[in-house]
Each structure stands twice: as C-alpha cells, then as structure tokens.
Amino acid sequence: MLTLTNVGKTFNKGTVNEKAALRGIDLHLNRGDFVTVIGGNGAGKSTMLNMIAGVHPLDSGTIVLDGHDISRLSEHARAAYLGRVFQDPMRGTAADMQIDENLALAARRGKSRTLRWGITKAERTRYVDELAKLDLGLETRLSDKVGLLSGGQRQALTLLMATLQRPDLLLLDEHTAALDPKTAAKVLELTEQIVSSEGLTTLMVTHNMHDAIRMGNRLIMMADGKIIYDVRGEEKAGLHRADLMRKFEEAAGEEFANDRMLLG
Amino acid sequence: MTLALLGAVSQGILWGIMVLGVYITYKLLDIADLTCDGSLALGGCVCAVLIVEHGINPWLALLAGTVAGMLAGAVTDVLHTVFDIPAILAGILTQISLWSINLRIMGKSNIPLLKHETIFSEITVASGLPQTTVVVLGLVFATICVGALYWFFGTEIGSALRATGNNEDMSRAMGIDTRATKMIALMLSNGLVGLAGALICQSQKYADIGMGTGAIIIGLAAIVIGEVLGRLTPGKLRSFSSRLVAAVVGSVVYFLIRAIVLQMGMDANDMKLLSAAIVAIALAVPVVWERQQLRASYRKGGEA
Known part of the structure; x- marks a missing residue:
C-alpha cells in the first residue's frame, strides 16, 4: 500500500542549523493498517508525514503509494491520494468560507477544477447527512463561516473534509494536541469511527502513549530521524506505557529525561 | 457644480472597474x-497608441488594453510564485518597469485623442447626450464586470482561488x-485594471504616463469607503455580489x-495626501x- 524506502531529509544543509530530520526511513504499510506514531520532539514524526504529503522535497529515497511513485510529485498533485488533518485547527479549513464551501473544496480534491458551479444542490443535501454524523449540530449551520466554529468543531470538520472523498492514505499529525481533553476525546472517537467504517489506511502521530497503544493495529516509535520500534497485532495490544518508556530510554538514553513524552 | x-x-464608475x-488581489x-x-x-497607453497611430477600432483597443494589463499581472505573478519574491516587491518591480515600457510604447509622455473616435463619441453620436454617455456606458461595463466576477468566483476554479487567499496550506492539501x-x-x-x-483614456481623450500614479491608493480608499457604506446600510450587505457593488459605489463616493x-x-496636488489619510x-x-475595548474590559478584581 505505502512503501517508504531510504527516505532522508536534512534541513538547512551546510549551515550551523543543519538538522538531519529523517535518516533513511524504511516503512511498509499494508492496506487497512492503522498505525500510531510516537516519539519525542524532533524525532521526525511530523517530518515523515510532511515528506509523504510532499510539503518538502525529498533528499533521498522513494515513496510509493498504491503502485504510484509519488516521490517527485508536488504537494497539490499528491493531494489526490491523501487526506490530511493538521495539529493546528486553523490550518485545515478556510476561515472566511462557509462550511458547505469548505466541504465542496474537499469533495473536489484530486479532481480537475472547471468553470462548473462550485457547489451543487445535491452536494448540500449530502453534506447535511455527513455533518449530522459528527453530532456537533453543524448540519444546521451550512452557510456559517468556518471562522465562527470552535477549534474542536473545526478539527472534526477537517477530519470529515479529509475523508469526504475516500483517501488512499489518511495522515493525522497530532490532530488533537491543540484541543481540550474532552474535545480531543470526541475527535479521537470520530477518527476511530470514520477510519474503521471506511477501512482507511492511516498514519496517526500522537504524543499520548495511551492513545497510541489503544488505537490502531500497529505502533511505531521514532527517535532521531529513525524508526526504533515497530510492533503490531497482539503484541501491541499487550503493551503498557512502562514498556514504551523502557523502549524509549534504551534508544534515546539521556535525551529522554527532559522530554515531554514523560507527561503523556 | 452639477x-x-x-x-x-x-x-468614479470607470475607476470602479x-x-x-x-x-x-487585496x-x-x-x-x-x-x-x-x-x-x-x-492599458491607457496601449489603447491610445492603437487608436491614434494605428487607427484601430476603439472597442478592439479596449480589448488590447485589457490583455496588456493581464500580461503585466502575469509578470508580477512569475516574479512572486516562481522566484519567491515577496508580493509587494514583485508588484513594485513590475510597476517601475512599466513606467519605462509605457514611455517606449507611447514614444512620449502623453498622447491626445482629440480628433479620434472613441467608444464614448460613437455612442454620443447615436444618443445625442454627451454628458450622460460616459455614466451610462460606464455603468454597463461595471455591471458586466460585477456579474462576471460574481459568476466566476462561484465556480470551482473561482472557489479554489478564494481558498488560496484564505489558507494556502489547506488549499494545497485539497489538491x-x-x-x-x-x-x-x-x-x-x-486585466480589469488595464480595461x-x-x-x-477614451473618456478623458488622452493617455498620460502618470495616469496610474497612486491608483492602488484610490483602489484601497474606494474599497474601504465601500465597506463602511456596506456596514452602515440596514441589513448589512454581506453577500459577495453586494460587496463587489459596494467597491464600485465606494469609488464613485471617493470621486x-x-x-x-x-x-x-483644495489644491489638486493635496488630493493624494487626503487619499492616503482616508486609507490610513x-x-x-x-x-x-479594538485595543480600546480590551483596555476598557480590564477589571482589577478579576470578576468579569
């Protein structure tokens, strides 16, 4: 489904700020895999997702998604295959556009845009149904500007937008980190619901070890631009937070002491 | 006075376009x-040169002025998106080069159209009402432009364009x-600016190298005036079409x-200062x- 081979990225090469963010990542995901990604700050989790999404050009390696080599495609061209939800609720939606207009943009992801009307009546009916599933009361507010919504509502809407047109791969980059615990739980519940009902292949970065163990069928841990731990199935289900902490200490040593993963 | x-x-109507x-853009x-x-x-220079020196039909000259404006926009876009030059600087670079280019096109700093047919003189001959011709014809053009923009920004491409201005990250993620x-x-x-x-140029019967100086300030002032008028209007005109109309009305009010x-x-030369002051x-x-509101809402004890 998704195969990363020797994917590398160094930022600010040749300067004092040089930072090797990814050091030859190899990763293979099967269709329907729901993989949680954990690791400390600067471990390369977000960079890995951004490299898959095409935000930065690759330094080395290849990314193959569903048989297509997307390594050299631009960000907007890759969007045809990907659904993305960002950490910042402001980044995933257009604040000055209406809820239905945002959904209409999402419904056209990866399709060529023409001079046909930007949103049709039939679409609006469908959006009412889809929004009702979120259970946030958004189905009656179709023509409200998205800027009026709360962070949690925006994040739930972004999740719906990312999956409105079935993506080959769903990328969730700490998409609940900016939300209060109650809202975060709601968005995670929606995430599980959508991912399992659509059978989506998913990569979810999280700082919460409990969520990382509880959700999905596979867990990978990153440190210093490498994947240091990869566990799936029964073995993953049997994990405890202490196991992950130990694993992390082994790999990262000293660095771990002051990492905010301790708090997760 | 009248x-x-x-x-x-x-x-105001012609500048409204x-x-x-x-x-x-703004x-x-x-x-x-x-x-x-x-x-x-x-747009004015190309139009004048085509009419005066090449005897081109004034309607075609309008089209040529529009296309010339579009090309200027394309140059700014290439500087900005391909070479990553900040948008303001890219615009300034194009603007400065156009000063020289416009002088090259005209060969001198102004061209009068006094003895030549314009779209306005053509219609005046037919209607016999010189004063109102510019207003009526201007309104026709402005209405067509507002209608066309309203339609375009409702289409898939137009929506994508609005999304780009709103949130570029999200737009790229949406393909x-x-x-x-x-x-x-x-x-x-x-293109609209060139038109x-x-x-x-055709209504004032001359093209001048300095005719565009300060145009951006007039544009911003008109938009701002239009927004204020929109807010003062009962029912608060929020729809996209009414905001476009408000921009043209703002331009008329400005003039x-x-x-x-x-x-x-007032000295005509002080007008630019007044325009800048209006915008600022x-x-x-x-x-x-807003800052005042924040300060006023501060309570020392903490109870809201």
Missing part, C-alpha cells in the same frame, strides 16, 4: 498588488495548485468627495477601537 458632480460620478481588480488573495499603478497606465490560482487572480485583476485604464473638496478650493484612518480605526 456638471462637475456628474463628471465625478462617471470618473479598476477597484474591482484591486478587490481581487481582499480575496490577501496581497496588496502594486502592479496596478503601472498596469492602469499601460489546489496555488501557483495556478495566483496566476489567474493576478491576471484577472490586472479601466483604456476606458479612462464625489474629491470633486467637492476641489470645488471648495480607515485601517487604523478598527485596530485602535
């Missing part, structure tokens, strides 16, 4: 595109090629204010007001 005011209205162009794309000073003069949408926006915007330049203060004896005040007032 004649002066009628003149101001007709000027330029304001629509500025609206696209309000929808969130870029202050300084190309427009140059592309307005470019929108933001380079392409910016190119369309800048070409469309400067306005050509229309202004009416200008005509009135000039009649009252209109942008500053909401900021100061």
Whole structure:
C-alpha cells in the first residue's frame, strides 16, 4: 500500500542549523493498517508525514503509494491520494468560507477544477447527512463561516473534509494536541469511527502513549530521524506505557529525561 | 457644480472597474498588488497608441488594453510564485518597469485623442447626450464586470482561488495548485485594471504616463469607503455580489468627495495626501477601537 524506502531529509544543509530530520526511513504499510506514531520532539514524526504529503522535497529515497511513485510529485498533485488533518485547527479549513464551501473544496480534491458551479444542490443535501454524523449540530449551520466554529468543531470538520472523498492514505499529525481533553476525546472517537467504517489506511502521530497503544493495529516509535520500534497485532495490544518508556530510554538514553513524552 | 458632480460620478464608475481588480488581489488573495499603478497606465497607453497611430477600432483597443494589463499581472505573478519574491516587491518591480515600457510604447509622455473616435463619441453620436454617455456606458461595463466576477468566483476554479487567499496550506492539501490560482487572480485583476485604464483614456481623450500614479491608493480608499457604506446600510450587505457593488459605489463616493473638496478650493496636488489619510484612518480605526475595548474590559478584581 505505502512503501517508504531510504527516505532522508536534512534541513538547512551546510549551515550551523543543519538538522538531519529523517535518516533513511524504511516503512511498509499494508492496506487497512492503522498505525500510531510516537516519539519525542524532533524525532521526525511530523517530518515523515510532511515528506509523504510532499510539503518538502525529498533528499533521498522513494515513496510509493498504491503502485504510484509519488516521490517527485508536488504537494497539490499528491493531494489526490491523501487526506490530511493538521495539529493546528486553523490550518485545515478556510476561515472566511462557509462550511458547505469548505466541504465542496474537499469533495473536489484530486479532481480537475472547471468553470462548473462550485457547489451543487445535491452536494448540500449530502453534506447535511455527513455533518449530522459528527453530532456537533453543524448540519444546521451550512452557510456559517468556518471562522465562527470552535477549534474542536473545526478539527472534526477537517477530519470529515479529509475523508469526504475516500483517501488512499489518511495522515493525522497530532490532530488533537491543540484541543481540550474532552474535545480531543470526541475527535479521537470520530477518527476511530470514520477510519474503521471506511477501512482507511492511516498514519496517526500522537504524543499520548495511551492513545497510541489503544488505537490502531500497529505502533511505531521514532527517535532521531529513525524508526526504533515497530510492533503490531497482539503484541501491541499487550503493551503498557512502562514498556514504551523502557523502549524509549534504551534508544534515546539521556535525551529522554527532559522530554515531554514523560507527561503523556 | 452639477456638471462637475456628474463628471465625478462617471470618473468614479470607470475607476470602479479598476477597484474591482484591486478587490481581487487585496481582499480575496490577501496581497496588496502594486502592479496596478503601472498596469492602469499601460492599458491607457496601449489603447491610445492603437487608436491614434494605428487607427484601430476603439472597442478592439479596449480589448488590447485589457490583455496588456493581464500580461503585466502575469509578470508580477512569475516574479512572486516562481522566484519567491515577496508580493509587494514583485508588484513594485513590475510597476517601475512599466513606467519605462509605457514611455517606449507611447514614444512620449502623453498622447491626445482629440480628433479620434472613441467608444464614448460613437455612442454620443447615436444618443445625442454627451454628458450622460460616459455614466451610462460606464455603468454597463461595471455591471458586466460585477456579474462576471460574481459568476466566476462561484465556480470551482473561482472557489479554489478564494481558498488560496484564505489558507494556502489547506488549499494545497485539497489538491489546489496555488501557483495556478495566483496566476489567474493576478491576471484577472490586472486585466480589469488595464480595461479601466483604456476606458479612462477614451473618456478623458488622452493617455498620460502618470495616469496610474497612486491608483492602488484610490483602489484601497474606494474599497474601504465601500465597506463602511456596506456596514452602515440596514441589513448589512454581506453577500459577495453586494460587496463587489459596494467597491464600485465606494469609488464613485471617493470621486464625489474629491470633486467637492476641489470645488471648495483644495489644491489638486493635496488630493493624494487626503487619499492616503482616508486609507490610513480607515485601517487604523478598527485596530485602535479594538485595543480600546480590551483596555476598557480590564477589571482589577478579576470578576468579569
């Protein structure tokens, strides 16, 4: 489904700020895999997702998604295959556009845009149904500007937008980190619901070890631009937070002491 | 006085077409595109040269002025999106080069059209009403432009363009090629500015190298005035079409204010200072007001 081979990225090469963010990542995901990604700050989790999404050009390696080599495609061209939800609720939606207009943009992801009307009546009916599933009361507010919504509502809407047109791969980059615990739980519940009902292949970065163990069928841990731990199935289900902490200490040593993963 | 005011209205309507162009970049794309000073003069110069030196039909000359403006917009876009030059600087670079280019096109600093047919003189011959021709024809053009923009920004491509101005990250994640949408926006915007330049040239019967100087400020002032008028109107005109109309109305009001203060004896050269002051005040007032509100809402004890 998704195969990363020797994917590398160094930022600010040749300067004092040089930072090797990814050091030859190899990763293979099967269709329907729901993989949680954990690791400390600067471990390369977000960079890995951004490299898959095409935000930065690759330094080395290849990314193959569903048989297509997307390594050299631009960000907007890759969007045809990907659904993305960002950490910042402001980044995933257009604040000055209406809820239905945002959904209409999402419904056209990866399709060529023409001079046909930007949103049709039939679409609006469908959006009412889809929004009702979120259970946030958004189905009656179709023509409200998205800027009026709360962070949690925006994040739930972004999740719906990312999956409105079935993506080959769903990328969730700490998409609940900016939300209060109650809202975060709601968005995670929606995430599980959508991912399992659509059978989506998913990569979810999280700082919460409990969520990382509880959700999905596979867990990978990153440190210093490498994947240091990869566990799936029964073995993953049997994990405890202490196991992950130990694993992390082994790999990262000293660095771990002051990492905010301790708090997760 | 009435004649002066009628003149101001007709000027305001023609400049209103330029304001629509500025609206696209400033309000929808969130870029202050300084190309427009140059592309307005470019539209006028191209139009005048074609009519006077090449005997081209004035309607075709309008079209040529529009296309010339679009090309100027394309140059700014390439500087901005391909070479990553900040949008303001890219606009300034194009604007400055257009000064020289416009002089090359005309071969001198102004061209009078006195003895030549224009679209306005053609219609006047038919109607016999010289004063109102510019107003009526200007309104026809402005209405067509507002209608066309309203339609375009409702289409899939137009929506993608609005999304680009709103949130570029999100737009790319939605598969929108933001380079392409910016190119369309800048070409469309400067095409309208070029069209306005050509229309202004034909209505005032000359093209001048300095005719576009300060156009961006007039555009911003008109947009700001239009927004204030929109807010003061009962029912608060929020729809996209009414905001476009408000931009044109803002332009008419701007030129009416200008005509009135000039009649009252203000030096014409001070007009640019007044325009800048209008824009600066209109942008500053909401900021100061909000800060004042925040300060006023402070309670020492903490109870809200």
